[in-house]
Amino acid sequence: xxxxxPLEVFVNRIIKExxxxxxxxxxxxxxFENLRIIYSGKLLEGITYLIKNSKDSFYTFDxxxxxxxxxxxxxxxxxxxKFSDYKNDTDAALEEYKLLRDNNWRKEDTDKIMKxxxxxxxxxxxxxxxxxxxxx
Amino acid sequence: xxxxxxxxxxxxTTIRVFPSWQLKLKDDETxxxxxxVIRGLILExxxxxxxxxxxxxxxxxxxxxxxxAPELVDYIDNPNDAKVSCSVYLAKTNILYYFPEFIHxx
Numbered sequence: 641x642x643x644x645x646p647l648e649v650f651v652n653r654i655i656k657e658x659x660x661x662x663x664x665x666x667x668x669x670x671x672f673e674n675l676r677i678i679y680s681g682k683l684l685e686g687i688t689y690l691i692k693n694s695k696d697s698f699y700t701f702d703x704x705x706x707x708x709x710x711x712x713x714x715x716x717x718x719x720x721x722k723f724s725d726y727k728n729d730t731d732a733a734l735e736e737y738k739l740l741r742d743n744n745w746r747k748e749d750t751d752k753i754m755k756x757x758x759x760x761x762x763x764x765x766x767x768x769x770x771x772x773x774x775x776x
Numbered sequence: 777x778x779x780x781x782x783x784x785x786x787x788x789t790t791i792r793v794f795p796s797w798q799l800k801l802k803d804d805e806t807x808x809x810x811x812x813v814i815r816g817l818i819l820e821x822x823x824x825x826x827x828x829x830x831x832x833x834x835x836x837x838x839x840x841x842x843x844x845a846p847e848l849v850d851y852i853d854n855p856n857d858a859k860v861s862c863s864v865y866l867a868k869t870n871i872l873y874y875f876p877e878f879i880h881x882x
Contacts, residue, residue, distance in 0.1 A: 644797040644846050644860065646779040647808060677798070680806050705796065765857045766810055769795040 647705065647766065649674045649723060650773040660732045663707075663723040663770040670773055671711075671719040678704045687711075691719065701749065703756045705768040723770060726757060733757045782834040782841060788826040789817050790859075791834060799846055799860060807851050809858040812843060816863070816872045826878065833874055839867040 650670050651663035665671050675687060690698070691713055699712040707723040726733040733754065740750050784792040796810040819826060834841060843862040851858035864871040 642799060642801070642846055644780075644799055644812075644843050644862065647796040647798050680804070766796040766808060767794050 647677070647768040648771045649677055649704070649707075649768055651723060651770050652772070652774055652776045654770055654772060658732050658735075659727045659729040660736070661725045661727070661770070663725075665721040665723075666776065667774060668718045671721045674721055675711075678702075678709070701752050701756060703759055705766045706760055706764070707768065708753055708756045708760070725770075726760075728761055730757075730761070780841060780843070785827050785830045785835065786811065788819050788823040788830070789814050791830065791864075797843075797846075797860070799848070799858070805855075807848060807855045807858040807860075809851075809856070809860065811859045812864070813849055813859060813861040814864050814871060815845075815847075815861045816870075817875060817878060819878055822878070826875065829874065830871075833866055833871065834864075837866070841866055842868075 649663070649665075650673055651665045652667060652670065653664045655662045655664070665674055672688075675684060679687060694713060695715060697712075697714045699710065702709050702711070704723070706725050708726075710722040710724070712720045712722075724736075726736075737750050737754055740753070741747075780793045780795070780797070782791050783794045786792055790811055790813050792810050793812060794810070796808050797812070798806060798808045800806050814830075817826070842865045844865060846860040846862045849859050849861045866874070
């Protein structure tokens with residue numbers, strides 16, 4: 641029998657900064673659990689293959705519902721996944737953008753973050769809930 | 777406590793929920809959306825009255841709301857912005873019970 645499942649992703653810690661909410665997933669198995677919720681099909685297969693076969697660090701940004709997600713892999717430390725919800729607060733997003741630029745993040749990364757934020761502002765379809773699992 | 781909260785009555789038969797729902801079919805095809813069509817509520821007029829009553833019952837309430845037997849009704853354009861038709865229950869009572877004047881049985 642088919643059931644509607646609430647769209648939830650799992651984080652180990654939630655931090656509020658002003659209007660913004662950031663959720664952090666630091667355990668590999670929980671990151672994989674989230675990736676199976678966020679992605680499907682060939683994209684999920686591709687990301688899983690990349691993670692399991694990569695010898696080098698990598699990171700990527702994407703959008704999931706109202707969140708900017710930041711997936712990071714470091715061979716020695718494993719996977720982390722950050723969910724950032726700026727609650728449509730452009731000032732909060734710009735503040736973080738400026739902070740990242742000041743910390744010498746690459747321009748293409750900070751631009752991508754702002755592009756995703758703009759997409760979220762323009763398309764408010766779908767919202768997911770952060771659920772704390774194995775809190776740290 | 778319900779896993780979903782009704783956040784908006786979009787029209788007299790469609791509601792918006794938080795968080796969004798996800799529906800996985802047997803072949804693993806996945807759909808998601810935040811809109812649910814209330815199954816069985818067939819209206820010809822009185823939209824404002826029905827919306828007001830739905831607001832009172834589903835939005836301004838702390839009672840458990842649950843959904844049963846989902847059926848995809850609008851998903852062709854975008855599987856991430858789909859719509860399902862469901863039986864909607866308020867504290868285990870089908871919401872249609874609260875709209876006796878709008879239920880048509882054949």
